[in-house]
Amino acid sequence: MKNFMQKHILFPKRLGFMPYFWVFSLFLMATQLLAHEPHFNWWHLTLMIIFLKFYRDGYWINPYLWLDLLVQLSIAVYFVILFPDGGGTLFIYTAWEIGSLPLKSKKFFQYYAMFLIISLSCITSFVLLSPVMNSYGFIGVIITLTFTIGSPLAARSLANSYRRSYQAKKNNKRLESIIKQNERDRIAKDLHDNIGQSFSIITLKAELASKLIDKDPTKAQQQLQDISKTSREDLNLVRKIVADLNEKTIASAMIEEENNLQVADIRQHSVNEEISAKWPKTVQHVLSAIIKEATTNVIRYSKANMMNLIFEEDQNNYLLRIQDDGIGFQKSDDRQTFGLNGMKTRLNKIDGKLEIESKRGVTLKISVPKRE
Secondary structure (H helix, E strand, O other): OHHHHHHHHOOOHHHOOHHHHHHHHHHHHHHHHHHOOOOOOHHHHHHHHHHHHHHHHHOOOOOOHHHHHHHHHHHHHHHHHHOOOOOOHHHHHHHHHHHHOOOOHHHHHHHHHHHHHHHHHHHHHHHHHOOOOOHHHHHHHHHHHHHHHHHHHHHHHHHHHHHHHHHHHHHHHHHHHHHHHHHHHHHHHHHHHHHHHHHHHHHHHHHHHHHHHHHOHHHHHHHHHHHHHHHHHHHHHHHHHHHHHHOOOHHHHHHHHHHHHHHOOOEEEEEOHHHHHHOOHHHHHHHHHHHHHHHHHHHHHHOOOEEEEEEEEOOOEEEEEEEEOOOOOOOOOHHHHHHHHHHHHHHHOOOOEEEEEEOOOEEEEEEEEOOO
8 A cells, every 4th residue: 555655646855745746736837727518528527636646656767757757747737728718727737847856957947848849839829710809818928928938947946945945954964974973984994003012011010010020129110110100001091082172163063053943943044164174272172162152052042043154364363243033132031141251151161252242232352362
């Protein structure tokens, strides 16, 4: 049953809810057209079902796509002849289907040309054969022609925009995985190059000390002191590696917070983000924490639709401006004040400054001095 539904009834998942909306509107249109007839016409209902079947199959790209489109257009022509006032609406369904398909430009324009030849020929013939054409009828024809010509192009533009957005999300997930893998590789290299070598030295010295402990206790004592010293150095090295591991980069913070904003239905937009990759690790670590705190405030309190992050630098400073289009900063809100105080505390550690503006949302202006 599931295979039958997927093969003959359901639309591709990549299209989401959109084609089902078109099917519902097609049902309403068919009801209106068939209601104009004095008696129920099974033939016309059958044609509508055939149109729906080929419309659905057209979204599954296959070698016979041209046939799916041709059948739809033929049925649309038939209904235009039969119902001049509303039958032409069927052309729009086929038009949006052509534009929504992920076709190469050459193939798209081939189907677009076929669509224009058939649909415009039908509409033009109807106009020429119409005995009377008043101003309202002429305006209606112009609107119909505009929609007929523009619908496939508009649908293709919308579909391409959706595909780019979907691809961007996939790329973000891939980038997140790459960042994690690079971090694992870096840690593995640090452990291998430093800790591994030190453990080898400790092992050799321990073996040597065990051999010398009876023959030459003084030298054995020296080896044990070396082992103690090397162990302390290794402990400090491990602490440094752990500290580096806990230091977030701006890139990783941006990916993480963009996901949090998406859950809250708030868009994130950044400008010149790429320049921050070259900023010192200490600066990136502090700014990452500030980006996280600012994002939390935007989600909880701002009622914003958009969060902008603008990265800049001049001769003396690293600059970050964080903006939202929400309700602004409420000084009476202790929770927001606490978050801003936390940002200032972090910035003080690297001699940074924070300015706050509350006009048409909140703007945080952050500057961190460059150090030689």
